[in-house]
Amino acid sequence: MSGSLRPGPLPATPADLLRARDRDHLLRTELTRVREAAVAWRNGLGALLAALIGFSLIKGRADIGQLSQGWAVGVGVALLAALIAGAVGALLLIRAAHGRPRIASADTVLPGRAADHMEALAAATMLRRGITLTLLCTAFLVAAVATTWYGPARHRPALRITTPAGTVCGSVVRVDRGTLVLRTADGEIATDLTTASAVQAVETCGG
Known part of the structure; x- marks a missing residue:
């Protein structure tokens, strides 16, 4: 199907040209802005976890064997969940900040502006998921530590x-x-x- 472009019923006004320029600027810079936001979130969440763990703000009993068996298992599950959530969240944040390590086939490469837009959408999705999982990691850590402090102690013989x-x-x-x-x-x-x-x-x- 073919056709021809025709001018609209009214000429473009300065306001129309300004909106078109702003839209073009947003499209050209959206991937950069998403990448910068991902780097900022990655650094901020990493610093938060480092502060909580490194400065002993999150610290429980040294020996979870002092807890009753069921609660000790719960602590182990919470720590495993924190490890998985933290690892996946970190990978997603890195993916959002730096892209996917792959080379696209020449047959599937999109035009530059369209490719940047699709990558910006994917990076924004990865960023949101990474933030959620990193916060879940923190919540699991806090839950595990709280359990070590307030869980019932193992009965001594x-x-x-x-x-x-x-x-x-x-x-x-x-x-x-x-x-x-x-x-x-x-x-x-x-x-x-x-x-x-x-x-x-x-x-x-x-x-």
């Missing part, structure tokens, strides 16, 4: 000791010259082991 004075059950605090000090629900209680008729290891003192 307890001893149930039977003496003529009665039965005492609690976790071991210390042993000193035949006297065993247990931490019980009523506080620390010292028990003379020489008078004990039975010593039994139990998981908990309940029941």
Whole structure:
């Protein structure tokens, strides 16, 4: 199908020419602007994570083995999710800032302005996804650290000791010259082991 271009019913006004010039300028610079925004977001989010981790603003217990088993597994899952989200988010931000490392086929190359526009759209999409995943990484890190601090601690093995004075059950605090000090629900209680008729290891003192 062929045709010819014809002038419109009215001549272009200075305002029309100004709008056309502005639109052309936006199209010519949109890829550069998206790239610059991606670099700024990448640097800013990287600095945020470095500050949170490097300056110990995010720091939990050194040993998650102190947590009960289910909560310790939850911390591990949160840390794994943070690692995956952070890695993918970083790759997307790098993709948005610097493009895809590939050489296009000569048969599929678009005209310069159209190619830049398509790349700008793709870079903007990668930028939004990268920001979202990086913030998710931070959220997972905070959740993992909060769990290490506020999750329930693993129950220590307890001893149930039977003496003529009665039965005492609690976790071991210390042993000193035949006297065993247990931490019980009523506080620390010292028990003379020489008078004990039975010593039994139990998981908990309940029941």
